[in-house]
Amino acid sequence: MRGLIVGRFQPFHKGHLNIILDIFKKVDELIIVVGSAQKSHTLENPFTAGERILMIDSVLKKYDTHYLIIPIKDIEYNSIWVPYLESLIPKFDIVFSGNSLVRELFKERGYIVKKPKLFNRAIYSGKEIRRRMLNNENWEELVPEEVAKIIKDINGVERLKNLSRDDYYEN
Numbered sequence: 001m002r003g004l005i006v007g008r009f010q011p012f013h014k015g016h017l018n019i020i021l022d023i024f025k026k027v028d029e030l031i032i033v034v035g036s037a038q039k040s041h042t043l044e045n046p047f048t049a050g051e052r053i054l055m056i057d058s059v060l061k062k063y064d065t066h067y068l069i070i071p072i073k074d075i076e077y078n079s080i081w082v083p084y085l086e087s088l089i090p091k092f093d094i095v096f097s098g099n100s101l102v103r104e105l106f107k108e109r110g111y112i113v114k115k116p117k118l119f120n121r122a123i124y125s126g127k128e129i130r131r132r133m134l135n136n137e138n139w140e141e142l143v144p145e146e147v148a149k150i151i152k153d154i155n156g157v158e159r160l161k162n163l164s165r166d167d168y169y170e171n
């Protein structure tokens with residue numbers, strides 16, 4: 001059975017890892033769609049699709065599992081988002097998402113959709129990690145060590161801080 005999970009992974013954190021490891025027990029292969037692939041260099045979406053793919057792969061390759069990581073950009077039409085995804089990724093049987101919009105769109109298309117249990121969402125969230133980065137707090141403890149290393153290698157915290165300056169324009 002092939003499963004699907006969609007996320008922005010800004011950045012990939014231990015909450016994401018926790019549910020993905022749980023999903024691996026239920027499927028033979030997992031498609032991991034890196035959503036909002038066109039977005040980067042903003043306060044909400046600081047990392048490029050390529051950087052996010054590297055983060056996920058650097059962690060998951062240690063495990064004996066089958067997965068495909070596919071970047072997909074957003075489209076304006078929620079109503080045709082699922083068929084749009086279907087045209088770009090291999091067939092899948094089951095969808096896992098904690099995001100109510102994502103769950104609704106796949107359910108309406110007839111898919112089996114499961115809501116995974118959240119793993120300490122108050123701290124294991126991209127928003128909290130980005131907040132800590134901006135405030136010089138400990139963000140490293142919330143991400144796998146491979147992800148922390150990639151963020152440091154690309155000067156990710158410095159990027160986020162530069163983006164938060166009020167003279168920095170978003171295009």
Ligand code: NAD
Nearest residue numbers: 007008009015035036074075078097098099118119121124
């Ligand atoms: P996310 O990175 O916030 O989360 C990814 C998954 O991990 C979600 O299922 C979430 O519930 C789960 N998760 C997050 N923290 C967790 C924790 N602590 N414990 C357990 N699970 C946790 O990404 P998201 O916002 O769900 O991503 C949805 C993507 O789909 C976005 O890129 C969005 O733009 C895209 N989308 C696009 C369209 C469109 O283009 N029209 C429509 C719907 C969704």
